[in-house]
Amino acid sequence: MTPRPPVAFVVLAYNQERYIREAVEGALAQTYDPLEIILSDDCSADRTFEIMRQCASDYTGPHRVSLNRNPANLGLCGHVSRAFSLGNADILVLGAGDDVSLPTRVSDTVNVFLRDPSVVSVSLKLRYVDHQGRVLRPLWSDVREGPYTLEDYAKGKRPPGLGASRAYRRAPYAAFGALSERCKVEDAALVFRGLLRGAVSHSNRVGVAYRVHDRNLSYGIDASAIKSLYRQHSRDLRFAERHWSLPSPVVARTRQALRDMMARGIIADRFYKSRFKAWVLLHRILFSPRFSLQAKRGYFRAAARQLLKWGSTSSGRPA
Numbered sequence: 001m002t003p004r005p006p007v008a009f010v011v012l013a014y015n016q017e018r019y020i021r022e023a024v025e026g027a028l029a030q031t032y033d034p035l036e037i038i039l040s041d042d043c044s045a046d047r048t049f050e051i052m053r054q055c056a057s058d059y060t061g062p063h064r065v066s067l068n069r070n071p072a073n074l075g076l077c078g079h080v081s082r083a084f085s086l087g088n089a090d091i092l093v094l095g096a097g098d099d100v101s102l103p104t105r106v107s108d109t110v111n112v113f114l115r116d117p118s119v120v121s122v123s124l125k126l127r128y129v130d131h132q133g134r135v136l137r138p139l140w141s142d143v144r145e146g147p148y149t150l151e152d153y154a155k156g157k158r159p160p161g162l163g164a165s166r167a168y169r170r171a172p173y174a175a176f177g178a179l180s181e182r183c184k185v186e187d188a189a190l191v192f193r194g195l196l197r198g199a200v201s202h203s204n205r206v207g208v209a210y211r212v213h214d215r216n217l218s219y220g221i222d223a224s225a226i227k228s229l230y231r232q233h234s235r236d237l238r239f240a241e242r243h244w245s246l247p248s249p250v251v252a253r254t255r256q257a258l259r260d261m262m263a264r265g266i267i268a269d270r271f272y273k274s275r276f277k278a279w280v281l282l283h284r285i286l287f288s289p290r291f292s293l294q295a296k297r298g299y300f301r302a303a304a305r306q307l308l309k310w311g312s313t314s315s316g317r318p319a
Contacts, residue, residue: 005113006034007106007167008087012079013097014042017051019211020097022133024055026209027095032106033062038086040068042079048097080186081178084170093167098211100129105207109167112201119147120172121194124165124207131213134287147199150246153192154253159200163187165208172197175243176236183232184225192233196240230262 009027013020027037039056041049049069056065068086070079083094093109095101105124112122128136148159166187176193183189194200237254240246285291285299 004032004034004110005091006036006089007032007091007093007110008036008038008089009093009095009101009106010038010040010083010086011052011095011097012040012042012083013044013048013052014073014076014079015044015046015048016097017044017047018098018131020048020051021055022100023095023097024052026099026101026103026105028055028059028061028063028065029103030063030101030106031103032110035106036064036066036087036089038066038068038083040079040083040086041070042075043070043073075181077179077183077186077189078181080190084168084173090170091167092170094163095208096164096211098213099164100133100209100211102127102207102209104205105165106167108203108205108207112203113167113169116147116199116201118199119201120169120198121191121200122167123160123162123200123202125204126162126165126208126210127206128212129209130284130287131211132287133209136212143202143204145202145204147201148195149199150195150254151250153195154250154257156257159191159195160202162202163190164210166190168194176239180228180232180235183228185229185232188229189232189236193236196236196244196246226262230258233258233261 009030011020011023011027013023016023024039027039030037039052041052049067053067056067059065066087068082070082074082080094084092091110091113093106108124109122113119130136143160144157148157153159163186168190173190173193175197179186179189191200234255237251237258241251285296291299
């Protein structure tokens, strides 16, 4: 049998005292072994770190648990970069402080890595839940399973940017160093780095209950964030060209794909942000006892008309 590689599961949290206990419990409930669990707080101003410390103190299971608290707030990309220096395991699984990982998340992730040695990053399907944990209808349908390469990216076949369920092989990412302080979108940046170093893969096995609420980072993906991502991608592509053998035609098509990504993303930004906010609002109305059935139907009809209007004036889904 193929030996199971050691894995580090890092729970990244910042001011998430409302949700952090469930996130930590999801990490502690993992069935995979050998597993190290690292609870990392980005200098929260609320009780987030106190709750994490209590969970670690109360845990009596088989996994090794350690705590990290950044002395100063690093921001999302800085905290993610810091996570790659925590622990010594070959594979790094990242979890957000407001999401809940299913018990088989790590096992399902490692199985994908073991099936294909060229894969350096893996994502799983998300189960969308609201702020109270109630299951929501998915915003997007299933995406194509299997590996994606840089050539696929250059041809417009983009891997899903599901940062909430991603895991990474540590070694292929080490050469790039920390993400730029100006970068505001960590998941897509790490996916692109994976394409430059090998392949990234996706499985439609559900791995994470993704929490949808009004403080989701998805609200902050605006034109400046897309431009910062373009700069990060371009810098990483230049780095990869200098250090590794990349086919020139693929590099040229990738550069054009990056320019297209920025232009399309900026144009579609307002539509998708509005759609996401409307989705959250409608689900809150659906489950609220304050509205009659007739009122709920009226809200949904009006929202459907507006979504159709937005859809008719927007280009395709952003990368």
